[in-house]
Amino acid sequence: MFIRKVKLSLLTIIAATITVSCICFTGSVAAQATIESTQTIKASVLTGIDVLQRDGFRQLSGQNIGLITNQTGINAAGIRSVRLLHDAHSVTLLAIFSPEHGLLGKLDIPLIENGVDPGTGIKVFSLYGSTRKPNSEMLSGLDTLVFDIQDIGTRFYTYISTMGHAMQAANEHGVRFVVLDRPNPINGITVSGPVLDEGRQSFTAFHRLPVRHGMTIGELARMFKAELQLDLDLEIIPLEGWQRTDYFDSTTLPWVNPSPNMRSLTEAILYPGIGLLETTNLSVGRGTDTPFELFGAPWLDGNQLALELNRLDLPGVRFIPVQFTPDASKYEGESCGGVGIEITERGQFESVRSGLEVAIQLRRLYPLKWEIERYDRLLGNKAVLEAIRLDQSYPQIHEVYSSDLQHFIDRRSQFLIYR
Numbered sequence: 569m570f571i572r573k574v575k576l577s578l579l580t581i582i583a584a585t586i587t588v589s590c591i592c593f594t595g596s597v598a599a600q601a602t603i604e605s606t607q608t609i610k611a612s613v614l615t616g617i618d619v620l621q622r623d624g625f626r627q628l629s630g631q632n633i634g635l636i637t638n639q640t641g642i643n644a645a646g647i648r649s650v651r652l653l654h655d656a657h658s659v660t661l662l663a664i665f666s667p668e669h670g671l672l673g674k675l676d677i678p679l680i681e682n683g684v685d686p687g688t689g690i691k692v693f694s695l696y697g698s699t700r701k702p703n704s705e706m707l708s709g710l711d712t713l714v715f716d717i718q719d720i721g722t723r724f725y726t727y728i729s730t731m732g733h734a735m736q737a738a739n740e741h742g743v744r745f746v747v748l749d750r751p752n753p754i755n756g757i758t759v760s761g762p763v764l765d766e767g768r769q770s771f772t773a774f775h776r777l778p779v780r781h782g783m784t785i786g787e788l789a790r791m792f793k794a795e796l797q798l799d800l801d802l803e804i805i806p807l808e809g810w811q812r813t814d815y816f817d818s819t820t821l822p823w824v825n826p827s828p829n830m831r832s833l834t835e836a837i838l839y840p841g842i843g844l845l846e847t848t849n850l851s852v853g854r855g856t857d858t859p860f861e862l863f864g865a866p867w868l869d870g871n872q873l874a875l876e877l878n879r880l881d882l883p884g885v886r887f888i889p890v891q892f893t894p895d896a897s898k899y900e901g902e903s904c905g906g907v908g909i910e911i912t913e914r915g916q917f918e919s920v921r922s923g924l925e926v927a928i929q930l931r932r933l934y935p936l937k938w939e940i941e942r943y944d945r946l947l948g949n950k951a952v953l954e955a956i957r958l959d960q961s962y963p964q965i966h967e968v969y970s971s972d973l974q975h976f977i978d979r980r981s982q983f984l985i986y987r
Contacts, residue, residue, distance in 0.1 A: 613819040616748025616786070616805035617641065617649045617716055625656040627746065627805060631711045634663040634702075636695070636734055639673040640718035640750075640824045649716045649748070654688045661690060662709055667717060667730040668696040669827050676828050696726075700771060701733040707741050716748040718826050719785050720836045721755075722843065723764065724946045727826070729774035731785060732792050735800060744801040749786035749985075751807060753816035754837050754919075756782050756986060761840065761920035762949035763972040773948050778969075778976055779920050780840045782812075783983070790983040804985065812986055815914070829859040838909060841923020847945040848938060850930075851904055855894030862890055863926070864906020866899060867937050874907045876929050884917030886910045924965060927956050 620627060621643060633653065635641070641649035653661045664671065670680050671692050680694040693706045702713070713734055717727045731747070738745040761779025769775065775792060783791070786804035793802050809819075816823065816833050825831050830839070838860045845863055846852040853859040864870060870889035877887040888908040894900050907926075911917050930938040944953040955965045 613751070613807065613809040613814075613821060614644065615750050615807060615821065617643050617652065619808055620748060620805050621652055625653070625659050627803065628653075628656070628712060628714070629658040631744075632660045632662050632709055633712045633714050634665055634707065634710045635661060636665040636667070636713060636715045636717065636730065638666055638669065638671055638717055638826075640826050641716040641748075642822065642824065644821055646822050648687070650685060650688060650690075653714070654690070661688070663706065664688075664690050664692045665695050665702060665706070665713075665734070666692050668726045670694070670696070673825065673827060695730050695733070700730065702737040704741060707737065707743055710743055712744040712746055713738050714746045714748060715785065715789075716750075717785070718750050718824070719752070719788075720826055720830060720839060721752045721780060721782070722840045723761075723777045723779050723781060723948075724772040724843065725826075725839075726771055728785065728788055729771050731789060732774040732796075735789065735792055735798060735802070736796070739798040739800040744803070745789070746803045746805065747786045747789045748805050749784050749807050751810050751814065751816055751819065751821070752782065752784050753833060754780070754840075755815050756784060756787075756810075756812035756984075758782050759973070759977055759980070760918065761924075761973070762947060762952045762969040763976050764948040765950060768948050772946060776976070778973055779844065779947075781976075781980070783980065784985070787980075787983050787985055790985075791980070794983070795979070806985055810986060812984075829854050831859070834911065835860040837911065837914065837917070837919055839919070841919040841921070841926070842909070844923050844943065844946050845926065846898075848940070848942045849898075850938070851892075851894050851898045851906070853892070853894070854898065855896035855900055856892055858908075862892060862906050862908040864890065864892065864904035865937075866902050866904055868905045868934070870905040870907050873929060873933060876933065877907065877925065880925055882918070882922055882925060884911060884913035884915070885922055886912050921962060921966075924952075924956075925962055928959075928962065928965075931956055932959060 635653055637649050653659055664685055669675050680696045682694050683692045685692050715731050719727050735745055758780060759782040763778045764773045764776045793800050830836060842852055842860045842863055850863050850865050853862045874887040874889040890906050890908040892906055893903050931940055940957060947953060951968050952965055955968050
């Protein structure tokens with residue numbers, strides 16, 4: 569087994585046309601069917617902002633609006649939603665709201681101040697500063713809040729929390745709420761992982777979702793309204809041309825990094841499993857060229873861990889021993905032994921299972937060094953944490969949360985928009 573220096577992406581380039589196997593749930597979590605579908609590039613996929621623009625912005629006609637957005641809020645031609653709505657004759661854009669990482673998506677700091685959009689001169693209210701929920705001053709004069717941000721399909725990615733808090737604020741202040749829907753980039757059919765424990769909602773866990781929810785932001789908004797009992801005037805401007813089995817690269821929509829360390833579709837696919845690890849004493853590649861495509865620590869033997877993970881013969885993935893030195897974030901400037909992750913068959917790869925298997929092996933190999941308690945900060949499920957602590961196998965751990973997961977799948981079905 570050899571040590572490889574990591575600089576470039578570990579993912580093999582995927583052809584424009586691929587055959588994908590998707591795991592879907594029918595009736596019970598145990599019942600899994602393999603669906604074979606040929607994915608081709610779809611030039612006709614339109615996001616909510618594209619549909620709104622095509623329709624002459626009639627859904628917002630005569631409205632004073634506030635736009636919740638960031639650098640991902642663009643149309644298929646790459647034009648900012650801020651600019652489109654500012655220039656629309658029938659709409660008055662009065663305020664802009666930005667989420668974590670700011671309006672341009674470049675900030676990785678604890679608190680972000682209010683500002684001004686340089687292109688339009690409109691005030692930007694930070695929803696990642698002194699408040700994470702729009703207040704009465706911010707909403708003054710608004711008829712409608714519009715949400716246009718690209719999510720990545722994982723419970724603990726905070727843009728859906730920003731949406732949920734804004735929906736609550738709109739409900740409290742009698743403001744209409746419109747979601748410009750966007751694809752779930754890691755597909756809208758795969759649902760996996762432990763469901764958040766009741767009572768543990770937070771900014772990284774706004775609602776009782778599994779780690780990978782398989783929903784678009786518009787579908788989540790429908791769920792939030794119903795399950796949080798919001799008396800809200802909610803409208804979804806739906807996608808056109810997108811199907812649930814589609815990954816982001818089956819569209820011709822431009823990829824924009826949704827956050828500083830989410831730099832590719834590969835990393836978005838890996839994030840549900842590997843992202844869970846980053847609250848522990850592991851580096852997940854922040855400060856390298858390939859965050860979430862590798863992980864490690866100064867105390868970790870990458871050869872040993874890669875060997876144990878490859879012995880599991882997990883579907884669609886290969887683990888490679890690496891040595892890396894982050895130039896920022898955790899273990900900055902320290903040499904880390906680690907493991908790189910290569911997705912070999914995307915349609916077979918199970919990101920959450922792979923992440924849980926990594927946790928199982930870390931517990932077995934490093935019971936005194938790996939800080940397992942901190943794993944629960946994003947996992948959000950005490951029973952699953954205890955099962956890992958007790959050295960249970962993945963099938964045993966899956967059984968711990970399978971009932972809750974099936975219940976979520978049943979809940980989810982009534983809010984889906986797309987086939």
